[in-house]
Amino acid sequence: MLIGTELQRAVQDGQEAPGQEARAATRVAELDRRLGDPTDDGNELSYTRLLEADEAGELSEPGERALDELGLGADFVPRAEGGRLERLDTLVRIMRQVFRRDVALGLGYGVTSFMAAVNIWTSGDAAQRACLARILTGGGKVSVAYHELAHGNDFVRNEFEARPAEGGGYLLNGAKQVINNAQRADAWVLFSRTSPAPGSRSHSVLFVERDGLDTDTWQVLPRYDTVGVRGCLLSGLRFDDTPVPASALVGEPGKGVETALRAFQITRSALPGMAVGTTDTALRTVVRFALGRQLYRKSVMDIPHARGTLSGAFVDLLTCDSLSLAATRAVHLLPEQTSVFAAATKYLVPKVLTDAMHELSIVLGARFYIRDGEHGIFQKHLRDMPVLSLGHAGSAACQATIIPQLSRLARRSWFSDEPAPAQLFQPRTDLPDLSYGRLTLASGRDGLSATLVAAVDQLPGASPEERAVQGLALQLVDELRQVQEASRALAPEDRTALARPAAFALADRYAVLLAAASAIGVRQQASHDGGDAFLADPAWLAAALHRLARRLGRRPADLPASVDARVHEEVLRRFHARTSYDLYDTPPAG
């Protein structure tokens, strides 16, 4: 691992051009340095100042200025288009620096533009890609305008219309609601009905630049007030026979649903892991509280329940990061398989992170209800977090992506597919370019769960922690067997969006198993060739699998006491060293 001066020396010596990992580490450090120490009240991007902006319903102005100066827009633009985007796992790592300080800034400055942009990277033509790259590298914003309140995630029913106009081009009619940055974006990606016929071939994606539109025919709708991410500029757009040129069409006419579903595979893989940074801050805030506060003549940290909650939250962060890592790297390595991994990630990661924060709030006690001061950031993060389960694909919509694939996976993949390649689980190794063209809506393949199945065939080591891991893995494989049987037995009517709750529960169990497989893969890879020593230790994995098994309703045997001791020690070490609570253990840039 190259960090700090070591990295600079390597670069200065010019021994070799910096590789992907060096570029990623440099960029993460750049953001951290520029955004500064959030606990320092002298910093204009401190938690205190970010809370003030939130109370005022504004995006932090110094925050936006800092991200402008950092040129963050270029991180959403592929290198081939002149930007900095080369790997999705790296983008997640970079955005964590923003998300650990302020979810609203992460979404409002950047992620909205990224969500819009992937439609163009996956399906746009050269002129559209160049135009978008110019906007984003120049610090501009792009809105993704899919949503119509009346139809929610059932966007095949969307009514917003782009009617072919006489003499070419389209006429836009209708409204889009709850659209981030609608008012200030330089361009919008509009999901539009281009045919009145029902079905999935009646919509198209349009990339519309704001400049040059007939201003009399469109308007920005009033802003929404929200529970969380209060700084985000959520409003809407209304068009009334607004002409746009034929060149606005992205991809083929009528292929909008497919374009959207491909783009979703990228955004659903990448977004949830960014919020690992948010829960990292929540955990850090509560560790500080627990170490400082005295109750019953002990520090809160000495109370077993509190200590166990903190360890549990840390382990959940590692689990979420493992699934996020596998899903984002799968887009590069196993693009044919990513539709289920992405949906599982978008479904499970925000849920586990939110649950962890609720558990942490119990340790924080009454302080979690206080809106300012030393712990005030906690309640803001807790309010902001649910937006990740709502925005652009609700939890149930993600389950509905998995449900039609369950029976095919059960018949064709589980217990017979090849395990995923080792690189899927290596946080710092190089990846091939994104291959958008290989993303498919369903493949019936799943190498990730095969990693879980293969793991139990390996002889466990002699330590109690390794034997605990083995016992838990066996239970999880048994769970996969049950999910397989139940999936095979799903009646056709339970393989639709209107499936019974039992089918949704199957998608939930499967997502948990994919998370377990990811954690197993991460630990396996770390234990080879000088990987991270903590990740190579079976203790965290035993704790992670134990929590996942309990999430599945199982009652696994108690873990050896050494597991919690090891995890607890790491919680404290990272708190004092101020390194990140994720797979990267990133030190502060200083």
Added chain:
Amino acid sequence: MPVPTTGHTTESLTTWLAERIALYLKRQPAEIDPDVPLAEYGLDSVAALSLCGDIEDDFDLVIEPTAAWDYPTVHALAGHLVEELAAEAAKDGGA
């Protein structure tokens, strides 16, 4: 083993599709007009993807997951499947 691929006709596939789609829609097969777009019966995009998975399983034929979007009626889909099955049989025969 899959059913032999040569024995399928547009008629037999139409019958199979109507029966299968009726299950998705909780209707009787006779209620499914083979020339009416399936979306008009309320067959959602998720069910359309599931249907393509069923076709793969029952006919051992790999088709685009979006086939039911591109061939939106029972007749259109049956016609498409006959062509795909014939192409598959020709490929197997030539191998």
